[in-house]
Amino acid sequence: MDEEILQDFLVEAGEIIEQLDEQLVQIEKAPDDKDLLNSIFRGFHTVKGGAGFLGLNELVDICHAAENVFDMLRNGKITLNAASMDAVLQAYDEITRLFTAVQNREPLDPVPAELITRLHDIADGKSVGGDAAAAAAPEPEPEPEPEPEPQPEPAPADENRSVDDITEDEFEALLDQLHGKGHAPGAENDEQNNKSVDATDAEFDKMLHDAGHDSDKAAPAPAPVAKPAAAPAPAPAAAKVVEQKKAPVKGAAAIAAAKPPVQKTQAAAAPDVETTMRVDSKVLDDIMNMVGELVLVRNRLVSIAAHRSDQEMNKVIANLDVVTADLQGSVMKTRLQPIKKVFGRFPRLVRDLARKLNKQINLEMAGEDTELDKNLVDALADPMIHMVRNCCDHGIELPSERTAFGKPATGTVTLSAAQQGDHILLRIIDDGAGMDPNKLRQVAIRKGVLDEEAAARISDEEAYNLIFAPGFSTNTEITDISGRGVGMDVVKTNISKLNGSVRVISEVGVGTTIEIKVPLTLAILPTLMVQISGRTFALPLTSVSEIFYIDLSTMRNVDGQNTVIIRDKAVPLFFLKQWFENCSINEYLKGKAHIVLVQVPASNLVGFVVDELVGQEEVVIKPLDSLLRHTPGMSGATITSDGGIALILDIPGLIRAYARKGGNRY
Known part of the structure; x- marks a missing residue:
């Protein structure tokens, strides 16, 4: 092969x-x-x-x-x-x-x-x-539809005949469609051979006699003579003599007159030059890696130019900065694919689930042409399948239940995608029963996820996020669709790996909306550079919510957790220096400090206390060496604009590895 x-x-x-x-x-x-x-x-x-x-x-x-x-x-x-x-x-x-x-x-x-x-x-x-499988036509042998000119009745279909086979009449009809009636390519040669022949029966018989045929036997029937262009000549040259028997010369003269328009038509129908080509995705990955290296060099040059007074060099570096940004954008476009590649899986999935669950579900999709990185398209498939299955199983009610509550018998699941800046916002919406936060609290207590006191303190939005806890499921029995408590946990884990976030909005009796926010690409990561004890670290900008510079004398300790009140909301504080160096935090309590508010996977805000803010920078993620690969809270490394090395922080990993486990779980 x-x-x-x-x-x-x-x-x-x-x-x-x-x-x-x-x-x-x-x-x-x-x-x-x-x-x-x-x-x-x-x-x-x-x-x-x-x-x-x-x-x-x-x-x-x-x-x-x-x-x-x-x-x-x-x-x-x-x-x-x-x-x-x-x-x-x-x-x-x-x-x-x-x-x-x-x-x-x-x-x-x-x-x-x-x-x-x-x-x-x-x-x-x-x-x-x-x-x-009801037949559309009641007659066992349907007659052909009447046409302006009488046509011979088609022969009955042969059951053994393949759909690839076509009859002679169908072939001639196809030639008519391609070249115009009577303008088949074979007819042009016939027209040249008979150009000077007058369309009379006597001369036509003489032409047949000269060709060595008996005019009495070869003469066409009167009916074809009355329809000069009804049977165009087949294209093969071997059929020319037969065509001379069948087609009157008058038809040939008509073909000769129509020859120039045919040439124009054929010229106009010439295929366009192909404008697309297939490229191996590995080639695009290599180009993207090289562009990433170029971005690092660009960042280094921009940093050097900021400390020099050479105007000529500054102009050249400024031009390089613009060209590099354009090149980066163009290469990223070659890796973009429409989200339709993911959405296309769901019509069949929803159809099969609806039949299996005896429900009536309509799937609607919007923003299918929204584009994002190929790697993200592939990585989003499994999390979205889990969530759509949950919408159909847990969200949409049975038709009898929906009609009892005054809803249409058919439930609706909506998938939408839209670009917001350098992020993609995906929504999975159902108009089902919604989620009861009190029921979620009770399930969390029963499964040991929370104790009663902690469950009473959490807000409704935090209660909705309990569905992402490992082993959490509201189903009382395990089916092949749900009930094991692993689906939504996988969703949270996979979205976190993509530097994304998940948010749940629900109302009892109205429905549920799940929002997923992911970056456009994973190849180049926008970060916030911070310093701790003189060392530079990078926080993914997708997780950063706000930055404050406040007096830590207002900090309070609640249940063993340092917290600060921001906009009437208690925000847990974590000192990264204490985690990394196991040192005291007393030096921070003497005055103001920089607090970076970040979002953790459960959509809660936490504050990281850092020494200095360096600024925003686009970085290329480099994998850690085998000795550091399993270091908790570190997702990779990068080269900074000053030529140094910065570790990229994995915020969910940091929380899991260092945060205290108490009443609040992150």
């Missing part, structure tokens, strides 16, 4: 299969959409053709059975129902399984024979799963 051809097939078929996933759910809602039916048919047909060329017979068989169903659907021979849709989706799952095996260079397991038989039965209009 040629590796280059296989790679082309994997890329093209992968795009088609990904598109089919969304189209198959859409067609169930709009079964009469002819364009969509044709598009799905072409998708299965294209994958089948590529698989056949590579000898992937298992993939060919299932694609052929699926395309037969949609061939019958688009021609109105059968109608779509839930049972046939289940079979088609099962076929799609098998195609996905086989395609994954091809990607992994694994042997292909055969498709269950009963599935292929079931699909052929659907295409033949036979009953499937107790539901009959």
Whole structure:
């Protein structure tokens, strides 16, 4: 098997299969959409053709059975129902399984024979799963629709004939569509040979006689003579003599007159020059890494220029700064992908969950064209799947319950994405039952996440964030959908790894909104540089909320935790110097200090006390050496603008490793 051809097939078929996933759910809602039916048919047909060329017979068989169903659907021979849709989706799952095996260079397991038989039965209009696939036309042999000119009745369809085969009439009709009626390429040669022939029966007979044919036997029927352009000449040269028998010379003269417009039309129909090309993602990663290094050099030069009075050098560095920023933006665009790649998975997921849970759920999506880094697109898939499953299972009620509360029987789950500055805001919204904070407190006490006193102190918003605690679940029984208490914990962990944050907003009886905020890219990280005991550390700017310079004499100790009141809210304070050097904090209590307010994963604010603020800087994350890789609270390192090395702080890791475990959990 040629590796280059296989790679082309994997890329093209992968795009088609990904598109089919969304189209198959859409067609169930709009079964009469002819364009969509044709598009799905072409998708299965294209994958089948590529698989056949590579000898992937298992993939060919299932694609052929699926395309037969949609061939019958688009021609109105059968109608779509839930049972046939289940079979088609099962076929799609098998195609996905086989395609994954091809990607992994694994042997292909055969498709269950009963599935292929079931699909052929659907295409033949036979009953499937107790539901009959009703034929669209009541007559067993539908007559063709009347047309302005009488056409010969088509021959009955052969059950063994493949959908790839076409009749001679269909081929001639296709030529008419491509070149105009009577303007087939083969007719041009005929027109040149017969240019000087007058369109009379006598001269036409003489022409046939000169060609060595009996005019009595070869003379065309009167009906074709009355319709000079009804049968255009086939393109193969071997059929020219036959065409001379069938087509009157008058038609040839008409073709000659129309020859210049045909040439213009063909010239106008020339394909556009291809403007896109496929590039290996590793190449883009290498380019991004080099741009990251260039950014570090740029930062260093800008820092040097700030302490020099050389105007010429300052101008050059300023230009370099602009060019580097433009280059960085352009390279980042090459790595951007629409969030639709993630959203496209959910129509099928919601459809299957609704059927399994006996619920009626409608999925709405907005902002599908919002773009973010490819690595983020891949990393967001699993967290969002967990949250959408929770919306369908925990959020949306059964139709009977919804109607009892005066709601529509069909619940709605909405996915939206929007860019806000250098961040992407994702929302998962459902109009279900909402979350009761008191019930969440009770579950937290029962599972040992909080004691009664701590549960009574937390706010409603903090109670909503309890769903992210490990092992926390409001389901009383474990199913294959939920109940194990690991889904939302995974969500929090994965979003934190992306330097993102999660927020939950809910109202009983109205619904729940989950907001996810992530940076546009992970390659270059905006940070706040701070100093502690003369050493520089970087705090991810996505987590920084506010910065204060206040007198620490107002600090109070509550339950063993240092706190300060900011806007009538108690904020826990942590001294990074005490954590890193295990020293006293008395020197900070004599006057004012810089406090950086940061958000931790549970959407609570905590304050970090630092010695100095250096400023904001874009950095490239470098992995830590094996000796430091498991240091708690450190996510990486970077080179600063002054040429030094700064450790990048992992805020959730810092809290877990150093913060006291008491009534408040972070």
